[in-house]
Amino acid sequence: MIKPNTLRTAVLAGLTSLALGQTAVANTQAPIKVGIMLPFSGVYGALGDATRNGMKMALQEKASELHGRKIEYIEIDTEARPERAPEISSSLLNNSKADFIVGPVHSGVAMGMMKVLRGKDTVMIVPNAGAGPVTGPLCAPNVFRTSFSSWQPSYPMGKVALDKGYKKVVTMSWNYGMGKESLDAFEESFTAGGGEILKKILVPFPKTEFQAYLSEIASIEPDAVFVFFAGGGAVKFIKDYDALGLSGKIPLLGSGFLTEGTLEAQGKAAEGVMTTLHYADSLDNEINNRFRASYKEQFGKASDIYAVQGYDTGLMIASAINRLGGDIEDQQALIKALEETRVNSPRGEFTFSAAHNPVQNIYLRTVENGENKVIEVAAPALADPARGCKL
Amino acid sequence: MTTSLFLVQLINGLQYGLLLFLIASGLTLVFGVMGILNLAHGSMYMVGAYLVWYFFEHTGSFGLSALISAVIALLVGVFMERTLIRQLYRRNHLDQVLLTIGMIFVFNALQSILWGNDPLGVAVPPSLSGAIPMTDVLEYPIYRIFVALLCVLIAGVMYFMINKTRLGMLIRAGESNREMVECLGIDIRKLYTIVFAIGVMLAAVAGVAAAPMSSIVPGMGEHILITCFVVVVIGGMGSIKGAFVAALLVGLVDTFASVMVPQLSSMMIYILMAFILLIKPQGLFSS
Numbered sequence: 001m002i003k004p005n006t007l008r009t010a011v012l013a014g015l016t017s018l019a020l021g022q023t024a025v026a027n028t029q030a031p032i033k034v035g036i037m038l039p040f041s042g043v044y045g046a047l048g049d050a051t052r053n054g055m056k057m058a059l060q061e062k063a064s065e066l067h068g069r070k071i072e073y074i075e076i077d078t079e080a081r082p083e084r085a086p087e088i089s090s091s092l093l094n095n096s097k098a099d100f101i102v103g104p105v106h107s108g109v110a111m112g113m114m115k116v117l118r119g120k121d122t123v124m125i126v127p128n129a130g131a132g133p134v135t136g137p138l139c140a141p142n143v144f145r146t147s148f149s150s151w152q153p154s155y156p157m158g159k160v161a162l163d164k165g166y167k168k169v170v171t172m173s174w175n176y177g178m179g180k181e182s183l184d185a186f187e188e189s190f191t192a193g194g195g196e197i198l199k200k201i202l203v204p205f206p207k208t209e210f211q212a213y214l215s216e217i218a219s220i221e222p223d224a225v226f227v228f229f230a231g232g233g234a235v236k237f238i239k240d241y242d243a244l245g246l247s248g249k250i251p252l253l254g255s256g257f258l259t260e261g262t263l264e265a266q267g268k269a270a271e272g273v274m275t276t277l278h279y280a281d282s283l284d285n286e287i288n289n290r291f292r293a294s295y296k297e298q299f300g301k302a303s304d305i306y307a308v309q310g311y312d313t314g315l316m317i318a319s320a321i322n323r324l325g326g327d328i329e330d331q332q333a334l335i336k337a338l339e340e341t342r343v344n345s346p347r348g349e350f351t352f353s354a355a356h357n358p359v360q361n362i363y364l365r366t367v368e369n370g371e372n373k374v375i376e377v378a379a380p381a382l383a384d385p386a387r388g389c390k391l
Numbered sequence: 392m393t394t395s396l397f398l399v400q401l402i403n404g405l406q407y408g409l410l411l412f413l414i415a416s417g418l419t420l421v422f423g424v425m426g427i428l429n430l431a432h433g434s435m436y437m438v439g440a441y442l443v444w445y446f447f448e449h450t451g452s453f454g455l456s457a458l459i460s461a462v463i464a465l466l467v468g469v470f471m472e473r474t475l476i477r478q479l480y481r482r483n484h485l486d487q488v489l490l491t492i493g494m495i496f497v498f499n500a501l502q503s504i505l506w507g508n509d510p511l512g513v514a515v516p517p518s519l520s521g522a523i524p525m526t527d528v529l530e531y532p533i534y535r536i537f538v539a540l541l542c543v544l545i546a547g548v549m550y551f552m553i554n555k556t557r558l559g560m561l562i563r564a565g566e567s568n569r570e571m572v573e574c575l576g577i578d579i580r581k582l583y584t585i586v587f588a589i590g591v592m593l594a595a596v597a598g599v600a601a602a603p604m605s606s607i608v609p610g611m612g613e614h615i616l617i618t619c620f621v622v623v624v625i626g627g628m629g630s631i632k633g634a635f636v637a638a639l640l641v642g643l644v645d646t647f648a649s650v651m652v653p654q655l656s657s658m659m660i661y662i663l664m665a666f667i668l669l670i671k672p673q674g675l676f677s678s
Contacts, residue, residue: 042500043610045508203649204657206614208605211403212649218529219396232510234610239512239604245522245530265512265606 002183002232031072032321032328034059034124035092037103037113039080043206043231046261047105048077051310053299055102058314064316065387067326074098085112093122099328100125102313107150107177114138121331123338128145128306132181135357137388141335144356146316146343147309148278149384150181153254154361156379157226157276158189161253166223168196169253173215173228175202182228182255192227206241208236214244225250230257242269256280256365256372261304263370271366276379278358279305279347280365280372288346294318312345319343350380355386392650395526400646406535408642409542414615415622415634416549417593423568423629424586430486431494433616435591439464439598440607441502444511453516457599461592468591472584480583495613502609511607538600545593546635551630562586566629615663619660621664625676636675 036055038048052075054209059071074096076088085104092098093116101124101221104110104150105291110129126134126143130150134143161169171186173179180202198220201213208297208356225246229237234257241247247269256277259270280291291311295303308313320337321328343358344348350360364378392400418432439460446456450492475494479487515534522530553559564572573579603613622641626633641660648659655662667675 041503041508043508043608045609046502049508077469202653207657208647209407209649212400212646213406214405215396215399216650218526219393221528229653232606235510235512235606235608239606243515243530243532243604245524245537246528249528262510262606265510267512267514329540 016237021286028334029068031070032066032100033072033074033096035096035098035101035103036073036075037073037078037085037088037092037109037110038127039100039105040075040077042079044080044105047128047231047306048307050304051102051105051313052302054307054310054312055127055314055317056296056310057298058311059318060321062315062318065322066322067320069326078104078106080104080106080109080160081110082106085109086116087118089113093117098122099123100317102127104129110134111138114140114143118143123331123334125313125316127309130178130181132177132384133388135353135355135384135389136386139355139386139389139391141391142331144167144316144338144352144379146313146358148360149357149386150178151185151384152357152360152382153257153277153362154182154185154202154226154228155189156364156382157253157255158186158191158195159193160225160274160276160378161186161190161195161226162195164224164251166195166251168198168223170199170201170220171197171226172201172203172217174205174207174233176205178230179205179228179297183226186226186255189376190250206233208233210237210240211244214240214246217250218244220245222250224253226253227258228255230260231262234258234262238262238266238269238273247272253374257307259365259367259372261306263367263372267370270370273367275365275367275372276362277305277365277372278360279308280363280374281305282365282371282373283363284374285346285348287344308346312347312350315343315345318343347363352380353383354384354391355384355389356391357384357386359383364369394501398532399529400523400650401643402531403641404646405639406539406642407646408639409539409546410597411618411622411642412635412638413542413545413597413600414594415619415626416546416631418619419631419634420549420593421587421590421625422623423631424475424562425476425480425583427587428484429476429590430488430491430616431498432590432594433612433619434495434498435464435467435594435612436598436601436609436610436615437502438467438498439595440602440605440611441506441511441598442595443599443602444513444607445506445654447513453513453603457596460599461596464595465588465592467595468588469584471591472587477580477583478586499609499610508609513602513607515603517662532604532612535604538604541600545596549631557640558582558585591641607630621660623674623676625664625667627671627677630674630676631673633676653661 026104039046092101101122105128107129110131124143126145128147130148136147171183252273253273256275258275285305292303319341323337348361351357353359359381361377362379362382364375421427421429442460443456446459519534519537521533524530622637626637644659644663648656
């Protein structure tokens, strides 16, 4: 006679083996889970949308190269709030068992994600946040970045400024990670070449009352001004700079985010502003032209750099799945495949550094008729120095 | 700091302060007369900026767009008071906070659905687009001077209205004794509707005026709301005169702190507030 206890054990065992059996099958046929941690509301909402659209577009285009694996997306709105990042990350890691976790836009959120995801059994791919530590002191085998390090877009501008004959410069940005890292990178190449920083102005984030600072800059009369601002702050800054009569008298230089996605709102005030960045909408190559046309057709609005970075993230994931024949269970092999990826990006082909950050061209652009026109490659195949990274 | 730079910064501070007054005046008016703490006030500033952008895109005339935006804001104010705010008069401040915070979310969602999340901008109207040279390098844009003067004008009109007209008399009476006003046969509900709608319109007009010199972005209302509360608290809750003095103080302190003690600049207005509350716990001109 079977005791109830034994019976229960037997049933449980049966169920467990059944469940296990299913998982074993699932490993090769179940969808690949891509967790998305992006801001879909608030100040960075537009950036999150564009990144997601770009990534899905790439994975859609490459659907035939995924060896039959379907992609399942789990999307979570980070609201660009760093304090929420650890909780969402661990939910995607432990509950959803995401194979890839793509995010975020905001550097603060990136640091929160790193805390939870470094060295874990998933691959984190950063499609925007430029925080230096992600591919610097905190770099990890399972963490990649498809965008840029904050050092990259700003470093080449130091040399550009010297070539233009600017010797004394005032720098200015918000007092937060990305801003300070951008100013430091500019200062590094600018002072190495003999330039002098007359004053470094750090504005409390997210304050946009710039008039007092600009009045001070006007009284200092530097050869040029280098700034980091983005989004709404960039619009306000450019408008104030022009309204107070500084444009045309003191050349304005910046990290490219100063004039990304903001030109329409900035209007005539942005004409002549020079920036360095790893992309420009007007880049004339076949992939970029095709990408822009196809994005516009699918989503009904013009693509931007965030869409490109999302697109490249999708390309990278697709390429690794393809090369592993659809089996991404072995994390070592997956990381190796990702490291070796050459991304045929709309920004031009790029590879990855040992620290998992793109090795990419940085372009010098100037605003002409409401568009970022590429003047030249300011720094070809530029790699982040990845200070403090042991990979 | 040279004299000319000092003067420029003085103008910067006054101009910023006057704009702050325009936004804060509606907040303090509604609180003073109706006892309603409207946290969605900043949202109306945002709505004003988005409305003027929207109509400017369609009409090409800034003046016309500003007028339409102000009228719409007035109607929105009437609607809000009649449907939502009216439920709050006999309730405590916590209920008011809950409802008006909820309204912030509603307005933010509407903004995102109607106008998207990209930063937007409105060009300065051509008739006001010149600038006055101040130093070799610096100019002062005529539009910003115009906005400052507009704020002074509105402050003057408000002063006249509250102190010299029948409506103002009712407002002052309602502030001090609501029941007595009702006993005298005045329809206090109508008065409240008018006051609330004017408060909303003032915030929206500030948004309209600020639009050409700032960026129109999601969340712009919440950011300005905090500064406005500092102004209202320093001035004394409910006091228009207090809001005027406090706005100028905050504008000047913030401007000079930015360049003189940059490390402390984000704290300075709060330090000012704490300092004033220590001496006058009810604010400068509490009613």
